[in-house]
Amino acid sequence: MVTRQKASDTPVRVVSVFLVALAVYGTFFFRAVPDRAQALLIAVIPDQILLAWIDGDLGNIGLLDRMFVALFAGLILLLAWGIGRQTLRLTLHGVPLSRLEDIVFSIAMGLSELSLVTLLIGLAGGYHHWAWLFVSLVGIVVAKEGGYRILARRGTSRVCHGEVAEHLTDTATEDSRCDVGDSPDHGWVLWILAAPFLVLILLGGMMPPWEFDVREYHLQVPKEWYQAGGVHFLPHNVYGNMPLGAEMHVVLGMILTATWADWWWGALVGKTVMASFAPLTALGLFAVLRRYVSKLAAGAAAVVYLSTPWVMYVSITGLNEGAVGCYALMAVAAMLIWQDRIRSDKPRSGTGVLFLAGLFAGSAAACKYPALLFVVVPLAVWAVMAWKSPILARWDVRLKSVSVFLLAALVTTGPWYAKNLVFTGNPVYPLVFGGATRTPELMERWNRAHQVPRDHQGRRYSASQAADSIALLAWRSPWISPLVLPLAVLAWLNRRHRRRVIQLSLLIVWVLLVWWLATHRVDRFLVPILPWAVCLVGIGFAWSCDRLWRRVAWTVLIVGVTFHLLYFVASGHYDRRLLVSLETLRWDEPAEPDDPSRVSLVHRYMNRTVPDGKRVLLVGDAQPFDLEVPAVYSTCFDPCNFELWMRDRTAEQRRAELLRQRISHVYFDWGEIARYRSPGNYGFSDWVTRDLVWNELVHQQGLLRLVPLEMDPARGELFEVVAGESEDSAG
Incomplete structure (x- = not known):
């Protein structure tokens, strides 16, 4: 003993x-x-x-x-x-x-x-x-x-x-x-x-x-x-x-x-x-x-x-x-x-x-x-x-x-x-093993994002990386x-x-x-x-x-x-309004336009204006939880719905697809798309660009119309789907 x-x-x-x-x-x-x-x-x-x-x-x-x-x-x-x-x-x-x-x-x-x-x-x-x-x-x-x-x-x-x-x-x-x-x-x-x-x-x-x-x-x-x-x-x-x-x-x-x-x-x-x-x-x-x-x-x-x-x-x-x-x-x-x-x-x-x-x-x-x-x-x-x-x-x-x-x-x-x-x-x-919807491009994007990281010399396992990891776990992690x-x-x-x-x-x-x-x-x-x-x-x-x-x-x-x-x-890394009414936080309307809000300006707008029976299409925005209206979205590791519906289609086919999907608004989160495309990040479809949206869908084909909101266009843009003749007559 x-x-x-x-x-x-x-x-x-x-x-x-x-x-x-x-x-x-x-x-x-x-x-x-x-x-x-x-x-x-x-x-x-x-x-x-x-x-x-x-x-x-x-x-x-x-x-x-x-x-x-x-x-x-x-x-x-x-x-x-x-x-x-x-x-x-x-x-x-x-x-x-x-x-x-x-x-x-x-x-x-x-x-x-x-x-x-x-x-x-x-x-x-x-x-x-x-x-x-x-x-x-x-x-x-x-x-x-x-x-x-x-x-x-x-x-x-x-x-x-x-x-x-x-x-x-x-x-x-x-x-x-x-x-x-x-x-x-x-x-x-x-x-x-x-x-x-x-x-x-x-x-x-x-x-x-x-x-x-x-x-x-x-x-x-x-x-x-x-x-x-x-x-x-x-x-x-x-x-x-x-x-x-x-x-x-x-x-x-x-x-x-x-x-x-x-x-x-x-x-x-x-x-x-x-x-x-x-x-x-x-x-x-x-x-x-x-x-x-x-x-x-x-x-x-x-x-x-x-x-x-x-x-x-x-x-x-x-x-x-x-x-x-x-x-x-x-x-x-x-x-x-x-x-x-x-x-x-x-x-x-x-x-x-x-x-x-x-x-x-x-x-x-x-x-x-x-x-x-x-x-x-x-x-x-x-x-x-x-x-x-x-x-x-x-x-x-x-x-x-x-x-x-x-x-x-x-x-x-x-x-x-x-x-x-x-x-x-x-x-x-x-x-x-991949599986449903996993194309070679998407698998490569996923594997690149979740692989063992490389150092500046392309090595995955080195003494310097081990030292960095030890420092991260011992004192550097916030x-x-x-x-x-x-x-x-x-x-x-x-x-x-x-x-x-x-x-x-x-x-x-x-x-x-x-x-x-x-x-x-x-x-x-x-x-x-x-x-x-x-x-x-x-x-x-x-x-x-x-x-x-x-x-x-x-x-x-x-x-x-x-x-x-x-x-x-x-810490400023969490929402500190712990005693504010939950009902207030649900909608989170800022007192002043420049005040921070948990719910984005675009989401608040769509919650107020999207008609019953309609849906919104989010491109680059993969955080739809606060939307009270039906939303179609995709993560950066999944097929882009916007690309699936619009690529290699005529104007009539595109309009018909948006009508079939009951889409009333399309939001492009250019800030998130740019972040995904930045060096070392996850990646995003190269087909989706501002030039494509403005030149083809807005000016040439008249499918989308910009919704004027007080936000930086480089950060994001919201468009309303322009109704076609068949929808106008049906209304």
Whole structure:
């Protein structure tokens, strides 16, 4: 048995080295992004932040409409807890869980199941009928209750509460006597540190979207599917044909609120549910580290995760990395419990936990393709190796273990890949095998945009590129935390948890290698493994019982989390009108023409003027979420509808096609098209030019007529379709 680490074993020089290294790291950190130092000024002028939250006028405050969104988001989370709780009863046969572990596992599992049910209902075309959802949920509840009763008669199905202490490893019990802090009363400090971030995530999650990807597909694709009544192939939006497990909650929000509100409010409900993955992950971190390390170390890790700028950003914008990270953490937590079970005197009781781990890993891959390599593959290897457990010495037992894990992963992720196979002929569309609508030109454009980047000498892998990536992840990325790397390194000094430190580190190193060797090295793609890294933060936070380290640890934590808060609220990279009425933000009419607006001038104009029964054609503009009128658009990686309809056609054919498509207005976003065509960018069809539009469609053929708007023509131009004789007479 490992001897308890005494306070006297901690040399002062280790703390001294840590502080010196932290000071050096802090220098790099603050010099890399000037906004970080400037954010500290917010502490002097907090009134400016409050003014930004209300858009400069107390009359703009509107909180009642947020109650509607919060109510239905809470309903979805409650449904998730109930459904997930049943799954735990079926899988965790006699496995002891704390109340918190039970709640966290249940909600996460339930959210995955609700997402899967919503997908299946969509494939059946049932989004416009409440009965589909009701019957599906009732069927799931009845089926699982029946399964539970069968297991109960065998005396094998039981989830225990309040029995964790006697089942934990001795290291957790030892650490509970060695909490980093003077007393358990320090928990109130952690709550004070966490509270502002919980409020910001809740308010930000309810905000209408402003981020490009979110308005292009994270919320736009659910909007299209809901309005169409079901899930279908989207030839104009390549991203809409990828796994969108997290975004299914947006559709679910639209279904649940349909009686009382339109799709827009349902989208905000789903976006709020997506934001809730951040606090759910923080609770998961607390549960895992309380089980294996200590209560205060668990609390510190939860606060660090919740306050990390990256987590805040992806949560309030509506991106799905938070959901992937949550499922990745739950999968690892289940793997750790399974590992304990197979080493116990009841190894067979671990099969259900392993199945649960597979369900969570598959849930991650149901949200984003990279999770296949980031989560499913390494955990499948873990299922085979399990740190050379004696119970897995035989290869047939190992094969059974990995089969159970992969079968479970297939349950939660398989429907998404099967959908793609049926719709496009490629289960991982548009990767590797191409598929429907994928021309050689479009495949080349996609591959060029998502390839491993080259340096100025044309090399993909070089020492200088590796150094740049290290700098990006360590201090240069604008949304990283200055706490994660320093405290995670200290985890290696905690000898009591060396095995788990090695396991978590191997998982992280695997993901970093895949990210660097096989992707386009976007740092946001690593946010899903942040919970694993923060587990190391918790272990590092609890590496010593020394009184000096206690004071240093608390000081570093409080200062770091305070910086997180100041930096994020001072950032101009998100819509800060957190207290403005949602109805006001929906239309976002600026008080003055030059005032910024979340909704573009062109979109506001089209929302007001496009006749009923007509549609608009967007060229270069792939963010149609805020349009209240039907829109035809395409991403830069999809066939351009304007080119498909107009190229090599006569004037009469072009006019007939616009009439057939019911197009009343055509908008050309020249600014976006120019950005796509800029060196090193994605690319855009060369056929679409201003000269073509003006010379042929306006002057020669008279198909389009410019709509005078107060905007720079180089940025964009809106045209009205000139009615032909047949349409005039019909009118």
